Amino acid sequence: MTATADRVLTTSASARDSAIADFLANLDETVNRVMRGRVDADFMESNRGLPPFVLRDIMAAKPLSAFIPDQYGGFGDSPVAIQGMLDVMSYQSMSLGLMMGINGALFIQPVAKYADEQVGRRVLKRMAAGHAMGGLMITEPDFGTDALSMQTAWRQDGQSYTIQGTKHWAGLTGWADYWLVMARPMNEDGGLSQGVDLFICEQDHADQRIEVISRYPNLGLYGLPYGRNKVDVRVPLDHRLDGGRGGLRMMLDMLHHSRMQFPGMAIGFLRRIADEAVRHTRERTVSGSPLIGYDQVQARVARIQGRLALVSALSLYAAEHAAADVDLSRAAVASNAAKTVCSDYMHDAAQSLLQLVGARGYATDHIAGRSVVDARPFQIFEGSNDVLYAQIGAKTTDQMRKRGTSDLGAQLRADYPEGVDLAKLGAELDVSLPDRPSQRRIVDVGFIVSRLHALGALAELATRGFPPDHVAAGAATAGEEIRGRLTALRDDLALRPAEAQLGVASWMPYLKPGV
Missing domain, CATH: 2.40.110.10 (Butyryl-CoA Dehydrogenase, subunit A, domain 2)
Structure with missing residues (x-):
């Protein structure tokens, strides 16, 4: 490449980055104005539907431009705009974040990639103008x-x-x-x-x-x-x-792209949860001391921040590996890991915030209670997390079988060295698996692999200057989760449903005489 051509590309990339930054800044200002100025966001989120002017004003800022291909006036050839837009929306409202994710990942991207050119152009130009939605x-x-x-x-x-x-x-x-x-x-x-x-x-x-x-x-x-x-x-x-391929391959490419965009929604949601948790625990006093002074509270807040760090790393990974023109139909592990980790962390963080806030949070018009019910379905739709963990785990155990090894630790150290190092996992990894593990043990393996994938992304983020205290919180959070699953694999306690159902007061026959 000539020096002139290199300068042109650099200038073009710089102009594009500037345009994306301006787009996100305008969108952030619009959503803040509408959700925190013109309407009571808590009231709106606890009542069904959206006031017409809310959707009108937000769509006027053209958020779907993040997904619309460049040729139709959008930024859709850059996952950076997509991750940023979903972050902005989800910070203010999980409903808005998911609405944009549905439009973009489940309609715009497959239409842009696989639809008849004339049909796609007509539909996408209308959506780029903010005049239509798709699902x-x-x-x-x-x-x-x-x-x-x-x-x-x-x-x-x-x-x-x-x-x-x-x-x-x-x-x-x-x-x-x-x-x-x-x-x-x-x-x-x-x-x-x-x-x-x-x-x-x-x-x-x-x-x-x-x-x-x-x-x-x-x-x-x-x-x-x-x-x-x-x-x-x-x-x-x-x-x-x-x-130019079968429908199943198209479906997998579409769903994997969508799952790769979960970090964009999760990071906005978790930023809001972390901000609310820090604010509340600093302002709330118990027995004369702020909540944040208690060790148990500190641990809860640190885990929320650790989850945010890990999701931030997955957002970076998606921005650099999940461009619209990339075929992700075979990227099952990375996409399933992004979806499962992000949705688990959304739910876990929401539960922690509710615990920290206490009784006041147990209401649909409070961010804590609302977040619990808003986050929960993310673990179900687009593939139940149990199923996706089983798919990830099956990939790893199949590889072990082909290599003729039962040593899980050796496999994980080879596949995810950065994640293993960051979590400081040592002899805990040395677990021997049977040739045909039970389904729930395969789910445990998938859970572990998903966290190691996220830790690998966090290790890369750390090399680029991400705050060390947030990296440490992320590494400790994921490492704690992995160790718990490794213990389950090592002990492999049997769990079977009881044959008979218990009736009313089934404990009564076992009372001490005379009670």
Whole structure:
């Protein structure tokens, strides 16, 4: 590369970084003004839906530009803008953060990558202007984790596709202007073939409109509507996504990209939790001393900050490894680790904040109580964490089997040396696994691997000058978790459900005589 070309690229990158910084600053100011100035954020978050002006003002700041490809006027070719935008939104409202994540990771990115060029251009330009939203429909009432057995079916009928089925728990139910609907191909005999496909449905067209059958009273995330939907539509042939690969590969690429963006949502959420925890424990006094002076409280706050450090590292990792044009269909370990670690830490931090705040926090209009119910579903949707841990663990145990070793420590030291070193894991790692571990032990291995992946990212972040005290808190937090799971692997205590159910006051027959 010539010196001139190098200067042009450097200048271009600098201008781009400046534009992204300006975009995020404007978005932060807008969300702060709307959520903390024009509306009582706590009241809004404890009531269903969003006031119309809130969504209007926020969409006017064009947050979805973070996902929109450069050619359509956005920043979507840079994961930096995506991570930053999700951080800004999630600090103020988890509902807003998830809303943007659904639009971007589950609609805009797959459309930009796999849709017909003309259809994609028309849809994405409208979304870039802040005039439309899009979502994804996969889950069905009888098929959640077992999504590939879905019964929503498609068949070609002349110059269109007919799609019929029922979908539920799609975020933005009744709000989205566009939907990506996943369905299985129907055979000539009426049966369903293996494999899945994705189709764009435009709600402004009567023959593509999806009917909302009912709305769900979701426990948390009040700002987002969920419900049950009847799919009985006809879409043009050019509305089927086709990336030159099978539908399953497209689905994995889409979901893995989405899971890689969990750190963006988690970091904003955890920053808010950490700020609230520090503020409360400094201001609240018990027996004449501030809460933060107590060792148990310090440990809770340190763990919250440690989780924030680890999620910050995963955000950096995603910004550098999960660009929109990268095929992540085979990046199961990294993407599943990002999703599981972030969602576990969101829930754990929210529980700690509620414990610190006490009775006042046990209300839907308080940030502590609301955070608990808002964070909980992140451990369930886009793959239950138990299932994702099992997938991660199975990858590691399969590698061990191929190498002909039962030494978990040797495998982990080879795969995640930076994480092992940062957590100061020594002889604790020396666990011998059976050739065919039980499922729950495979889940334990997946849990450990996910933390080591995060620790590896934190070790890299530390080399770039991240505050050492936050690095130390992150290393101690993850190391403590890993040691707990290693103990479970080493002891391998049997846990089996009892055959008989206990009845009312089942303890009474065992009372001492005369009581």
